[in-house]
Amino acid sequence: MNNGTEQNTAIDPKTMCIIVTKGSLDWAYPPFILATTAAAMGLEVAMFFTFYGLPLLLKDLDLKLTSLGNPAMKMPMMGGHMGMPNVVSMIPGVDRAATKMMSNMMKKKGIASIQELRDLALEAEVRMIACQMTMDLFEYSLDDMIEGPELGGAATYIEVAVKSHINLFI
């Protein structure tokens, strides 16, 4: 029954909203690949960057990787797949080597960089929202970030999510 306040709660079937909570080199990929591909397929996409996803909006991206505590990370090496024991991952320099190995692998296999995917997302007018609370918490300023993202809080996200057909937490 209409009580006088018109509220459009219809879900638009061609919308997607992603909460981005992680910022390592590997975890940066799922949100950007899904967002750009969805946009290419005609969906309206929004990305809400919070906590460790927020650094993905920095002008200078310095994404890193670790094999520490990552038991499922087994990289193609010497014909098979090899993981690394935690006690080795902890050694200084190993994370940097793992990061370098991963980005070399990606370049060799023609996988887009996060910078490229991010540019494509902006070009495709993916709506990017930076979590205001996380910005305050970790003392980031909008000057550190690329042009494009808007600031918002949980309520901003909820409003977008309510209308989104696909809601993802990455």
Added chain:
Amino acid sequence: MADQLLDVKGMNCPLPILKAKKALKDVPEGGTLEVLATDPGSVADFQAFCRATGNELLEHGEEGGVYRFILQKT
């Protein structure tokens, strides 16, 4: 002969789709875009892309590890 040729050989998901979407902007309505790719995932992806966007996949095939797609802009 397609109106435009897009070579995305050596590029992996999601680049073939993203570049095709961009290239289609310059194709007139009813025109065609030929895409050459090496990403095996692109076979299913281009079919899904056309189903979702309403563009038509006129033909698709593979020759010597290179996948060829003809998209028609509708």
